[in-house]
Amino acid sequence: MRIHPRYIQRGAVAILGSATLLTILILIFIIFFVLEKGLPVISLHFLTDNPEDMGKAGGIFPTLIGTILLPLLALIIASPLGIFTSVYLSEFTKENNVTKIIRFGTDCLAGIPSIIFGLFGYIFFVVTLGFGWSILSGGLTLAVMVLPTIIRTSEEAIRAVPKSYREVSFSLGASRWQTVKKVILPNALPGIVTGVMLSIGRSIGETAAVIFTAGSSLRIPTSVFDSTRTMAVHFYILAREGISAENAYGTAATLIIAVLLVNLSAYWLMNRFIAKRN
Amino acid sequence: MENKINTYKKITVKDLNLYYGKFRALISIELEVQENKITALIGPSGCGKSTLLRCLNRMNDLIHGVKITGNVFLDGTDIYNAALEVAALRKRVGMVFQRPNPFPLTIYENVTYGLKVAGMHNKKKMDAIVENSLKRAWLWEQVKDKLDHPALGLSLDQQQRLCIARLLAVQPEVILMDEPCSSLDPIATMKIEDLMMELKKDYTIVIVTHNMQQASRVSDYTGYMLLGEMIEFDVTKNIFTRPSKKLTEDYISGKYG
Numbered sequence: 001m002r003i004h005p006r007y008i009q010r011g012a013v014a015i016l017g018s019a020t021l022l023t024i025l026i027l028i029f030i031i032f033f034v035l036e037k038g039l040p041v042i043s044l045h046f047l048t049d050n051p052e053d054m055g056k057a058g059g060i061f062p063t064l065i066g067t068i069l070l071p072l073l074a075l076i077i078a079s080p081l082g083i084f085t086s087v088y089l090s091e092f093t094k095e096n097n098v099t100k101i102i103r104f105g106t107d108c109l110a111g112i113p114s115i116i117f118g119l120f121g122y123i124f125f126v127v128t129l130g131f132g133w134s135i136l137s138g139g140l141t142l143a144v145m146v147l148p149t150i151i152r153t154s155e156e157a158i159r160a161v162p163k164s165y166r167e168v169s170f171s172l173g174a175s176r177w178q179t180v181k182k183v184i185l186p187n188a189l190p191g192i193v194t195g196v197m198l199s200i201g202r203s204i205g206e207t208a209a210v211i212f213t214a215g216s217s218l219r220i221p222t223s224v225f226d227s228t229r230t231m232a233v234h235f236y237i238l239a240r241e242g243i244s245a246e247n248a249y250g251t252a253a254t255l256i257i258a259v260l261l262v263n264l265s266a267y268w269l270m271n272r273f274i275a276k277r278n
Numbered sequence: 279m280e281n282k283i284n285t286y287k288k289i290t291v292k293d294l295n296l297y298y299g300k301f302r303a304l305i306s307i308e309l310e311v312q313e314n315k316i317t318a319l320i321g322p323s324g325c326g327k328s329t330l331l332r333c334l335n336r337m338n339d340l341i342h343g344v345k346i347t348g349n350v351f352l353d354g355t356d357i358y359n360a361a362l363e364v365a366a367l368r369k370r371v372g373m374v375f376q377r378p379n380p381f382p383l384t385i386y387e388n389v390t391y392g393l394k395v396a397g398m399h400n401k402k403k404m405d406a407i408v409e410n411s412l413k414r415a416w417l418w419e420q421v422k423d424k425l426d427h428p429a430l431g432l433s434l435d436q437q438q439r440l441c442i443a444r445l446l447a448v449q450p451e452v453i454l455m456d457e458p459c460s461s462l463d464p465i466a467t468m469k470i471e472d473l474m475m476e477l478k479k480d481y482t483i484v485i486v487t488h489n490m491q492q493a494s495r496v497s498d499y500t501g502y503m504l505l506g507e508m509i510e511f512d513v514t515k516n517i518f519t520r521p522s523k524k525l526t527e528d529y530i531s532g533k534y535g
Binding site: 094095162164165166167168169170171172173174175178182183187 | 335337340342365366368369372373375377379381382391392394395396441444445448
């Protein structure tokens with residue numbers, strides 16, 4: 001017996017819809033769970049006080065600093081490197097085996113577990129280069145870790161710029177570099193920003209790569225050669241060493257809110273940019 | 279002006295062959311383009327007319343795997359000469375594309391794009407060129423009060439005329455048009471055709487079109503192409519009234535395919 005396409009479609013829509021619903025519910029559940037346990041802990045004092053007794057009491061102020069500094073440093077290093085690389089790969093090279101290998105390599109790097117990057121960072125930056133457990137080592141490690149993501153997402157964004165824009169630009173006598181600067185980058189910017197944002201999100205929450213390279217000092221750092229502790233690491237240590245479940249949830253909630261804020265402000269910036277152009 | 283006897287050959291194509299990898303897309307093309315005339319290239323889809331057009335300002339350079347042999351002379355200089363600067367060539371031989379393709383910028387920024395990449399900063403000079411170019415493209419009256427509006431807000435035929443204005447701003451000598459009316463309605467098409475008649479007084483125009491009526495209406499010379507070969511090239515009137523080749527006649531009379 002033949003089932004009417006209308007019923008098949010209903011079935012398909014039901015499956016697709018429930019998958020979406022399940023995803024959203026899981027997400028809401030996680031966020032709700034963490035916020036429910038963590039929000040009551042968060043107060044102005046919690047955010048601005050130094051921890052006492054290894055974090056059992058007091059606030060998380062130094063870890064806020066660490067959480068801002070490490071991804072920021074990673075971003076400053078990885079964004080230009082990654083964006084320049086993607087521009088070079090997509091606009092200044094012809095597709096051949098070398099570019100294919102580079103692309104394959106970046107894809108592989110993007111899939112490597114972060115603890116491997118942590119191990120690499122420890123051996124290379126901390127020990128070999130002698131930077132020690134420091135903001136510098138941690139930032140460099142995070143930069144290496146997010147570089148593949150930035151390269152690939154920027155490249156996708158650049159490829160998505162219509163071919164006709166390039167043709168017109170060349171036909172009006174523009175050079176390749178002028179075309180990149182005036183046409184391609186402005187039009188690819190929203191996509192590039194999205195990739196950079198994803199990278200910030202990933203490095204804010206990163207634990208394994210950071211604990212090996214930036215250490216876990218609770219002092220407020222005074223230079224890039226000082227060790228620091230991020231919120232993610234703080235949370236890990238509080239929970240793992242059984243120091244304070246309450247403060248662990250408080251830290252986790254702060255972390256989630258921070259990531260949300262970063263994403264929201266990036267979206268806001270991007271929309272403003274797009275609105276300005278149109 | 280119209281009656282001026284002008285036989286200056288602006289472009290001469292000699293034994294031009296183009297290969298996409300192993301496929302030979304253009305076969306020993308010979309073509310002469312007269313100054314201040316409109317030369318039309320017609321033929322069925324895939325015959326190589328757009329490819330030939332794109333050889334005239336080296337747009338095919340951008341495609342990977344294209345190999346070209348033979349010569350294209352512009353004012354007697356071979357444009358495939360290694361010493362020639364491609365950007366400078368493209369300023370002299372500009373292009374209007376099939377789909378209107380303004381940049382997602384303002385009307386003003388679109389027209390000044392070519393000037394800016396050429397290094398012009400003088401606002402006063404640019405204002406004058408913008409006004410002049412838009413006037414010549416018959417767009418000034420409609421857009422003079424909204425130069426800072428986004429170009430993509432214009433209607434399709436206004437966008438196409440904006441693209442023409444953007445091209446005129448860089449003062450080309452030759453204008454290549456690649457099916458410039460294929461996405462426009464008949465009234466907009468007429469406007470563009472009238473504009474072409476006006477522009478040929480100062481520019482040399484080569485147009486690719488799949489619309490035979492358009493070729494017969496606007497062009498002075500017509501070339502009929504088939505499977506990469508230039509089957510016949512003659513004064514437009516001759517091509518459409520008494521073609522000398524059977525293949526041309528078949529196409530003109532609709533017997534092709």
